[in-house]
Amino acid sequence: MKKKKMTAKARKEAVTGLLFITPTIIGLLILNYYPIFETVYQSLCRTGDFGIGNTFIGLENFVRLFQDKEVFRTLWNSVKYAALSLPLTIAISLVLAVLLNRKMHMRGLYRTIFFLPMVCAPAAVAMVWKWMFNQDYGLLNHIFHAKINWVTDPKIALIAIVIVGVWSSIGNNMILLLGGLQDIPRDYYEAASVDGSSGVHCFLHITIPLLSPMLFFIIQTGIMGALQLFDLPFMIMDESSRAWPSVKTITYLFYEYAFVKSERGYGAAIIMFLICIISILTYLLQKSEAKWVHYD
Amino acid sequence: MGWRAKQRLTSGTIHLFLILGSLVMITPFAWMVLTAFKSRSESISVNPFYIFPGNGWHFENFIEVWNSYNFLILYKNTLIMIFLRVLCACLTATLAGYAFGRLKFPFKKFFFALILVQMMVPGQIFIIPQYLIVSKLHMMNTQFALLLPGAVTAFGTYLCKQGYQSLPVSLEEAAELDGASITQRFLFIMLPLTRSSLVSLGIFTALFAYKDLMWPMIVCPKTQCTTLTAALSRLQGQFTSNYPQLMAGAVMAVIPMLILYLIFQKQFVEGIATSGGKL
Numbered sequence: 001m002k003k004k005k006m007t008a009k010a011r012k013e014a015v016t017g018l019l020f021i022t023p024t025i026i027g028l029l030i031l032n033y034y035p036i037f038e039t040v041y042q043s044l045c046r047t048g049d050f051g052i053g054n055t056f057i058g059l060e061n062f063v064r065l066f067q068d069k070e071v072f073r074t075l076w077n078s079v080k081y082a083a084l085s086l087p088l089t090i091a092i093s094l095v096l097a098v099l100l101n102r103k104m105h106m107r108g109l110y111r112t113i114f115f116l117p118m119v120c121a122p123a124a125v126a127m128v129w130k131w132m133f134n135q136d137y138g139l140l141n142h143i144f145h146a147k148i149n150w151v152t153d154p155k156i157a158l159i160a161i162v163i164v165g166v167w168s169s170i171g172n173n174m175i176l177l178l179g180g181l182q183d184i185p186r187d188y189y190e191a192a193s194v195d196g197s198s199g200v201h202c203f204l205h206i207t208i209p210l211l212s213p214m215l216f217f218i219i220q221t222g223i224m225g226a227l228q229l230f231d232l233p234f235m236i237m238d239e240s241s242r243a244w245p246s247v248k249t250i251t252y253l254f255y256e257y258a259f260v261k262s263e264r265g266y267g268a269a270i271i272m273f274l275i276c277i278i279s280i281l282t283y284l285l286q287k288s289e290a291k292w293v294h295y296d
Numbered sequence: 297m298g299w300r301a302k303q304r305l306t307s308g309t310i311h312l313f314l315i316l317g318s319l320v321m322i323t324p325f326a327w328m329v330l331t332a333f334k335s336r337s338e339s340i341s342v343n344p345f346y347i348f349p350g351n352g353w354h355f356e357n358f359i360e361v362w363n364s365y366n367f368l369i370l371y372k373n374t375l376i377m378i379f380l381r382v383l384c385a386c387l388t389a390t391l392a393g394y395a396f397g398r399l400k401f402p403f404k405k406f407f408f409a410l411i412l413v414q415m416m417v418p419g420q421i422f423i424i425p426q427y428l429i430v431s432k433l434h435m436m437n438t439q440f441a442l443l444l445p446g447a448v449t450a451f452g453t454y455l456c457k458q459g460y461q462s463l464p465v466s467l468e469e470a471a472e473l474d475g476a477s478i479t480q481r482f483l484f485i486m487l488p489l490t491r492s493s494l495v496s497l498g499i500f501t502a503l504f505a506y507k508d509l510m511w512p513m514i515v516c517p518k519t520q521c522t523t524l525t526a527a528l529s530r531l532q533g534q535f536t537s538n539y540p541q542l543m544a545g546a547v548m549a550v551i552p553m554l555i556l557y558l559i560f561q562k563q564f565v566e567g568i569a570t571s572g573g574k575l
Contacts, residue, residue: 017401024392027448035425120556121525124546
C-alpha cells in the first residue's frame with residue numbers, strides 16, 4: 001500500500017517535470033537543434049538563383065572555401081582583432097579592478113562610468129566613434145593635433161576598431177574581475193606582508209593564481225566573442241572605403257554570402273568553417289587549463 | 297614622510313588615474329550629445345572653444361531625424377520585442393529551471409545535455425535556418441520574426457536551475473507535509489525566492505535583444521518594422537556626413553537604456569555579470 005503511494009507521487013513528479021521542460025525543449029529543438037543539421041546540410045548545397053532551391057553538391061563549397069583568399073583574409077582580420085583587443089582589455093580591466101578593490105571615495109561612481117558602454121547598442125557606439133575618428137573634424141585628431149586617417153588608412157583601420165572594442169568591454173571585464181578579487185581572503189595578503197613580500201610579488205603569486213579561473217573564463221568567452229565580431233566594423237567603415245578589406249571580419253563575410261548575395265550554401269560553409277576553428281581553439285584552451293588555472 | 301601622508305599620496309595617484317580613465321569613457325558620450333545640438337556648419341568648424349554649440353542649441357536635428365525615421369514606431373517595435381522576449385524567456389526558463397533543479401523525471405540527464413550543448417555552440421549557426429523558418433511562414437517584417445530566436449533560452453534555463461538548486465530542500469519538505477502540491481510549492485514558495493535570478497535573466501534578455509543588429513536587419517528590412525539598432529544602420533546610409541543629425545539619432549537610440557541603467561544600476565551590473573562575456 002505504502003509503496004504504491006510512493007510511485008503515484010513519483011509519477012506525478014515525473015509528469016510535472018516533463019510538462020515544465022516541454023516548452024523549452026520543443027523551442028530548442030525547433031530553433032536550435034534542427035538549425036544545426038539544416039546548416040550542415042545547406043553547407044553541402046548550392047543555392048539556386050534568387051535564393052530559391054538547393055542542389056546537393058557534396059563538399060564543393062568547402063573546396064571553394066579553401067581556395068578562397070577572401071575567407072582567409074577575413075579570418076585573419078578576425079584573429080588579429082582578437083589577438084589585439086583581448087590582451088589589452090584584460091590588462092586594463094585588471095588594473096582597474098585592482099585599483100577599485102578597496103574602500104574609497106567615489107568607488108560606485110567610477111564603476112558606473114566604466115560600465116556605461118555595456119548598456120549602449122554597439123551600433124550607436126560605432127556611430128559616435130566614427131565621428132570621433134573623422135579625419136578633418138573628428139575630436140581625436142583635434143585633441144592630438146594630428147591628421148590620422150583612422151578609418152580610411154588600411155594600416156590603421158583595424159587599430160581604430162580595436163580601440164572601440166576595448167573601450168566597450170573593459171567595464172564588463174572589470175566587474176567580473178572585481179567579483180573574483182573580492183573572493184580572495186584578506187589574510188593571504190596579510191600573511192605575505194608579514195613575510196616581507198612586495199606588492200608586485202603579492203600580485204604575481206597571490207592575486208593572479210587565485211584569479212585564474214575568472215581570467216580563464218574571460219579569455220574563453222572573449223575569444224569566442226572577438227571571432228564573431230560583426231557590428232563594429234560594419235557600422236564604422238564604409239564598404240566603399242579602401243580600408244574595408246583590412247577590417248572585414250569572417251562573420252561579416254558569412255552575413256554577406258548568406259543574406260546579401262543569396263548564396264546560403266556557401267555562407268553556411270563559411271560559418272561551419274569558423275565554428276570548427278572556434279572549437280579547436282576552445283579545445284586547446286581547455287587543455288591548457290590544467291597548466292595555469294588553479295581551483296581551490 | 298609619515299605613513300599617513302604616504303597613504304594619502306597613493307590614494308591621490310589612484311584617483312587621478314581613475315578620473316583620467318573616466319574622462320576617456322565619458323568623452324564619446326559628451327561629444328555625441330554636444331554634436332547633436334550643433335548646426336551642420338558648426339560641427340565641421342574646428343575650433344577648440346566651440347565645444348558647446350555656439351549659436352544656440354539646435355533641437356531641429358532631433359525633430360528632423362524623429363520625423364524622417366518615425367522614431368515613435370521604432371521605440372514601439374523595440375519595446376514590444378523586448379517585452380515579448382523577456383516574458384517568453386522568463387516564463388519558459390523558470391519552469392524548466394525548476395524542473396531541472398528540483399524534480400526527478402525520466403531522461404533528465406539527456407534533456408539537460410541539450411541545454412548545455414546549445415550554450416556552447418556559437419549562435420551564428422542557427423541564423424540561416426531561423427531565417428528560412430520566418431520566410432517560409434511569410435512572417436518577414438513582423439513582431440513574430442523579431443521574437444522568434446529569443447522565445448526560449450538555454451542559458452536562462454541554466455541560470456534558473458542554479459537559482460532553484462541553491463535553495464534549501466527543507467523549505468519544500470515542510471510545505472509538502474502541509475499537503476501542498478508540486479505546482480503550489482513551485483508557484484508560492486520557490487518562484488518568489490528566485491526573483492533575483494529572474495531579474496538578472498530579464499535584464500540580460502532585454503539588453504541582448506536591444507543590442508542585436510544582425511537578426512533585425514535580416515528579418516525586418518523595412519524601416520517601419522525594425523528595431524532602433526537596425527534603424528541606425530539605415531540612418532547612417534541616409535545622413536552620411538550630417539553628423540549632428542546622426543548623433544541626434546544615436547542619442548535617441550541610447551537614451552532609454554541609459555536612463556534605465558542609471559535607475560537600476562545594481563540589477564544591471566548583476567544581470568550582465570552573470571552572463572559573463574555573452575553580450
